[in-house]
Amino acid sequence: MDLRLSGKVAVVTGASKGIGLAVTQALAAEGVNVVAVARGITGPLTDLAPRVHPVSADLTTADGPASVVEEAVSRFGGLDILVNNVGAVHPRLAGFASVTDDDWTQALTVNFLAAVRTTRAALPHLIDRGNASIVTVSSINAFLPDPMVIDYCAAKAALTNFCKALSKEVGPRGVRVNTVSPGPVSTSLWLGDDGVAATVAKASGGSPEDIARSAAAQSATGRFTAPAVALLGEQTHYTGAARSAPYRWFTDPTARERYLPDDHELNSRVNVALLRAAATREGPRSxxxxxxxxxxRESGEFAALWDRQEVGLRWSDAKRFVHPSVGRLDLYCQTLQDPDQSQSLLVFTATPGSDSHEKLALLNVLGTDSFPAG
Structure with missing residues (x-):
């Protein structure tokens, strides 16, 4: 799908792995020029050149954030998007009394002040552009604090509060400010050799795998989220052409089970129109x-619709789904999806007081609010 981001300029911090790398890849796929910031530049970032320009910087220093923003503006002529993702956590196994002033300073600097400083440097350029966006990755610990990471929780709570306050100031000036607060994610912060699970395991005599399973069991979904799942939709178990949602729509009957039969024809036409737009925009070898x-070659339905030469069709914000647990759901859906990579972020809402609103609340309580992958 064309998200109308092509040619925009973004700065993504903490971009070398995990959520930051997934965000960088998704933005690059949409034609965004990305300044990807990390202490160490990795192969996955350099592989995305020239669309992605990696920059090595230490955002815990007072002047590091401003230098990154200056690099982006100098290279690309402006700035439209800022993604504050950099962060770190160190389990405090000996409790609150063991957390020193230096520990507090370090936690607040990397998890809070780095975003404050980067935002402060970026804001004049974002306001100048207009229709700009700041997305900050906070944490579920901002709302559900854990004594084992008390300094991290406090820093993330401050970060979330900062973003909310800032949104009220700069929203009227054309800059959206949003915060994402994920739970456990399959990144090195949790699962690396020096991550939370390994650190707790060393102190408790258990195994990192057992610690991770315990943490996953306490989450609403009962599992860790993969970075691509958290921001882009759960497509990671597919390979080859099957990674594409439109491909599955036309070749796998189960892909249509979540939609009402009356909507299948229109969905097919929209899928074809979006692929036509992408192929035209990106060229014959794309x-x-x-x-x-x-x-x-593989779908007679697709071939027939392709010959109709329809253009300009787009997904409607209003969608009708069939959930295996509660049946029909009438929802408003924002779908951000790349036709080739099947990268998507889906946001579903229902009209307050409606049957669908009550069903969504029930599914959330049951922990079965997600649709089967397809």
């Missing part, structure tokens, strides 16, 4: 064009 060629 992944989108290769996907079209595969579907023309």
């Amino acid at each position: 992944p989108a064009a290769r996907l079209v060629a595969s579907l023309v």
